[in-house]
Amino acid sequence: MLKPVARRSLATEVFEQLRDHILDGELEPGAALPAERVLAEQLEVNRSAVREGLKRLEQAGLVSIQQGGATRVLDFKRTAGLELLAAMVVRGDGTIDTAVARGVLELRTQLAPIVARLCTQRADASTHAALGEVVAEMEASRGDLPTLQRLALDFWAVVVDGTGNVALELAFNSLAGTYDGVLEQFTQVLATEIGAVHEYAALAEAVVGGQPKRAATIATRIVSRGAEAIETVLQAVDSVQRDGGGNE
Amino acid sequence: MLKPVARRSLATEVFEQLRDHILDGELEPGAALPAERVLAEQLEVNRSAVREGLKRLEQAGLVSIQQGGATRVLDFKRTAGLELLAAMVVRGDGTIDTAVARGVLELRTQLAPIVARLCTQRADASTHAALGEVVAEMEASRGDLPTLQRLALDFWAVVVDGTGNVALELAFNSLAGTYDGVLEQFTQVLATEIGAVHEYAALAEAVVGGQPKRAATIATRIVSRGAEAIETVLQAVDSVQRDGGGNE
DNA sequence: CTGACGCCACTGGTCCGACCAGTTGACAAG
């Protein structure tokens, strides 16, 4: 089972190293990073690569760069955006921050009924058609969990798109991006959520039928299935990591 | 009334120009950007500056860069994150996208009661104390709208922090960042929301008193005040912009 | 004629070394 070798650019490497150091708390807010020239020497890369990495850190809201002055670490809890969730769930050393993971699940659980309700109230014919297509594909893929997992994301994308709310769409993108990194590991765990094709069909029906309350209820039920399953995993991870076990 | 001169780096300029072109739809998804060397010549800057700008576009989820191949525009509605909201509300030409603005307001309105409820259920003594401090400051600043506006943001930051949900905190950061660009213009409009200090005091009381339902109700009332006020402004903007008026 | 191969002209990725432009703090003159 071969897989493509990771081909990451130096700038990405620099970015991820520094990001993980900051997220792990090794670099505290207010601390000054070494000068670009120094970092370049320590990391054994060119200053351009360091600069690109630092620029990305700045855009991510992790550091503040100022010409003439030092580059300082910011308090990411106050300045970072949703796109950092993925890096916070899976820490630099590969361990999982279960508290953050629970936060993601909770946000998902809270947003699902809202999205379902708003979509029901505003969805037009094209959204209805798209929902029908996705559900049909899901029913055709019964038992194929990896495919169902992808289709489930598609399903939600259609629902979110149906709300006509760009802010919700962007938030969904960020949350969906958080899954990407851990999708494969959780395919089996999420079996009860993504395998319940009839629930998705029911939700689509409620949306098309203009039943916002029913749609919200079903949406909550769907995500709750996954939330419960993942919670048991998180508890297991908690106990393993507490005992000093390095998991993979 | 002097204010600091804008001192933006070339890379930022490149980033913003291309970003606005993409968000305005002039560069459609799938389209290939000119080569870095060509862009550098057209924009009359060094290739390094172009590269930094492109890297930032990539991180923002607007383009896909591939060594050897062309740099292609992505469908930002599917790949961008919340941090782009600010740029989408205020378009490149200075006009306001009222549809996006309404989306932001709606998301805020939906999240407020959730945040208030979760905070009430989990807040500890330090959160209670912080809430008390902010409310005290607000009461001491009655009538000073700009200060109240800042304090209102602080207030919500404390509430969000009290939920203990990192995902919510990051989402809040992104939303708060969206305001930054338009804060000053809306100070007067938001007078009814941020001037209602007693509402914030009541919310703080509900949180400290452990009344989640009451907290949620008050939270909704607070943000609804602002939402209604801004809605009237957005309608005015709509009619002005529809008539071809360039507003400042 | 067809299709596979291989070359080459692109693309972005990295490096170097130089200089410009702000910031900061030490230090000397007032």
Add this chain to the structure above:
DNA sequence: CTTGTCAACTGGTCGGACCAGTGGCGTCAG
């Protein structure tokens, strides 16, 4: 003690070189 100056930092920009993938086009074997 205050104030102005200056030097030694910091990041910002430059251009020019070369490395490393991609893809298309032409060539040549089948």
